[in-house]
Amino acid sequence: MARVRSKDRLKNEINASSMADIAFLLLIFFLVTTTIAEDKGILVKLPPWSDQDPDPQKFKTRNVYSVLVNAQNQLLVRGQEMKVSELREKTKEFIANPLKREDLAENPRRAIISLKNDRGTNYRTYLEVYNELQAAYNELWNEEAQKRYNVPYDQVSNSGKRAIRNDFPLVISEAEPTSYGEEN
């Protein structure tokens, strides 16, 4: 009796028909738990920490584009009030300085954007301003890429990109915020 049974077992293959069910079960689990969540955002590189204050005398006034955002979410650019919607164009004009004006940047390499905010500034406004500044540079890079290589910036080779970025370096310097309008 026993011998017969073991012979039978050897002949049998493992029944794989339930494999599909198991796979289905796992599949449904992962289907339910999946969030194809993309994280997108504005990528920035913070300056390394140093205890010394940067020397503001190092740069000529004409090369510095000071942008202030106060606790009332108002924008002050080079001592004048401005709307966020105008910022992009004005920034581009400052960096590229197509008319070679005396009060704008000597050349794009020397241009520096100084961004300062209050502690009470709304994060949304801050990011909006940052976005516009970033957009100004992105547009300049794109125009330069069109001029040099006749393709948009993201299709330029890596060395080409480096060359463009070298001529239009993105420098956004952020000063310590004034502790005005801090909420409790």
Added chain:
Amino acid sequence: MAKFDRKRGKDAPAISTASLPDIIFMLLFFFMVVTVLRDAELKVRVLTPYATELTKLEKKSLVNYLYIGRPVEKYRELYGTKPRLQLGDKFATVAEIPLFLEKHKVTVPESQQPGITSSLRVDGDVTMGIVQDIKTQLRKSGQLKVNYSARVRPPQ
């Protein structure tokens, strides 16, 4: 003609389902790869602002997340409404950031460590004070690659 007739007369063979498990496994593997198990329950309300100049964060394993926002209703009684920082699944103070970064760092192979990015998922209604403190702390900890998380602005 006769040939056709003969063929029709036969029973159609049953469709083989032997490859079904393989197909399902393929789907399964796809979802396993794209799945990120949600590791943290959000204790703060985070509704990131809109922006246009966005970069996609590629390698998820190289990203650590810092959530900043006001506590959700459930925790308001205990923690108030002042904006707070959440690291992992609990509230934290700015001073706990270096340890948090270090804990994430050891999970990343050394060759990829320079690519570690901190994603700041900040609510739009928070003021810059706490964000600034966190940025300063990140700079002091040498974590300089930062991503301000934002959503794509819908077309107007």
